[in-house]
Amino acid sequence: MTEATMNKPIVETRPENAPLKLLLLDDEEDIINALKRLLRNNYEIIPFNKGDEALAYLQENHVDIIMSDMRMPKMDGAEFLAHAREIIPNAIRLLLTGYSDMDSTVKAINDGGVYTYISKPWNNQDLKLTLEKASDHYLLKKEAKRLNEEVAKANKELEIFNQSLELKVIQRTSALQASTKKLKNTLQTQKELFFDVLDMMSATIEYRTGFSAGHSKRIAIQCKAVAKKLELDEAQCRRIYLCALLHEIGTVGLSDDLLQENSIGSGKLEDLLITHPMIGAEILGKVKRFASLTDNILHQNENIDGTGSPAHLSGDNIPVGARIIRIVKDFDFLIAGKTNAKRMSIANAYAWMKERADVWYDRKILKTFIDLLGNREAVDGEMEFSIGVEALKPGDKLLEDLILNNGNVMLKAGQEINSVMITKLKEYERRHNTKVTLFIA
The missing domain is CATH 3.40.50.2300 (Response regulator)
Structure with a gap:
């Protein structure tokens, strides 16, 4: 040759x-x-x-x-x-x-x-299944290459921007370039290609919204655990995980003004809740492999009594994945939302959401979620827990930094909790009349 x-x-x-x-x-x-x-x-x-x-x-x-x-x-x-x-x-x-x-x-x-x-x-069935997986792998490689080319093109366009742009634009450009470099390095491994693409999309959401790293993944893991507890089949559990991981993809199409709004009940926030699921569903609908995720993305803000948006669906007419995502993401916003100026303790968040059972939330799914977070020993499989100090145990490992109200980092992600730390956390809560929320595996 x-x-x-x-x-x-x-x-x-x-x-x-x-x-x-x-x-x-x-x-x-x-x-x-x-x-x-x-x-x-x-x-x-x-x-x-x-x-x-x-x-x-x-x-x-x-x-x-x-x-x-x-x-x-x-x-x-x-x-x-x-x-x-x-x-x-x-x-x-x-x-x-x-x-x-x-x-x-x-x-x-x-x-x-x-x-x-x-x-x-x-075995005929095994051979066909192997070929199906190989086909999916091949098509995902092509899709990843296309996305990589689009990112490279975006980088080139960013390079021609005037250097005198405001600092905020410069910082965003730098972050995008860093994300692109990380994506290229990851794609070179040619392993777990599908999840590499999802990681990139999740990072884009976190970058756009300003949420902490791991925010989307935590919600996705909790949604999948709830779906599994509800005895949904494996395909539904996987689909709900992907939907939850990408449920905020529509925020890439929102203005800075909407994303920075932190007043619960304001007109701007209502616009955000209506608009970003519709944008997200439209984005995912353009990708053939993600088309099955659009319903759960589109209807994530429907209320169980039919007063939600965008279609005013009610009860079981709301896709089960959308009902699960609604509960898990609202809980996360109540206890740790970056734009929530009135964060609640876990107990208060539970009470607040229970008051809205059968109005905003599916009562059965809400109970399943609360029971799941409150009984760590009964969870089978991957899970991330949102807990208060009272539920903390020696040996627990933090998944995210514990940042105090003054912006100081009290505990770093990856630290293993001991009894001395628990005592100090309880004393901090007592002295400052506050409640601390932690994320652990």
Whole structure:
């Protein structure tokens, strides 16, 4: 294979809604035919029995996924996939292999950049599921590349801004550049690509709103725990987690004036509550993979009695994810909201929300959430707790800095709590007639 051949660009011409192109290589025609029957409804199949012919095709045509047998005459799967990687490095590569080929399989993984291997004989459902995951991984890589290019373009536009702009703009530009650099470094690992994209979107929300790092993730984790406690299926729990993680994505379209408003019940705050879910739903609706999240984002401020916005839905007509997000995010705002000048103690927040059960909030979900936060031992799986000093125990670890009303940091994130700290916190509450809220795992 010449250097000119290796460097020749392969242009993708697949229409947007067309199935992914899957190249199959196996020297046994029966296996090729079996795979074609199994996969033809979901992929555009391009079959080959000889490795050199498959490589010649790849030099002139784009494919999305390549699946090769390991044991073949003249050129085995490891060698073929290594050559294929040079021609189309972005394609997903999979290997069909027997248990006796593990040494060769390791070589294929190292030299050919194999996404995963499939043991022969295969289970049809397992093979289809593996290909579905590989397809998702491939499409997410493309989406991440697009987002990365957009961020790079935005950076270039930012560079031409006049250096005399106000300090606030300069600081935001610097933060965006730092976020972009962090994203590029993360994308280079080519691991957990989907969650890398979510991390970027969450960081954008936190940057735009000014919330502390981890704010969106805490709400998402708590929402997922509530959904699990309500015995929703795993797919719903995952969807609700993603919706909660991105529930404030619409704030990127709001003015600074609205975002800085901190007067509960003011007209400006009402405008914010109505507007940002609609913007967020519109943004996510433009991304095919996120389209299923739009309902929970759009209806997060509906009231259970039908007086909310934007559609005045009531009761079970409000998506269950939206009902969960409403409760968890309102509680977080009451006890720790950055723009809330009248933060409440946890006990007062519980009481305030219970008064609005069956008016703003779903009573069953509210009780489930309160019970969940109050019984740490009963929680199964990942969870972040919002607690008062009275619930703190030696050995607890802080997830966020404990910042006092005067702006001083009393305890740093990651510190392990001991009995001396608990005593000092109780004394601080008594002396200043206040209640402290902490976030722990």
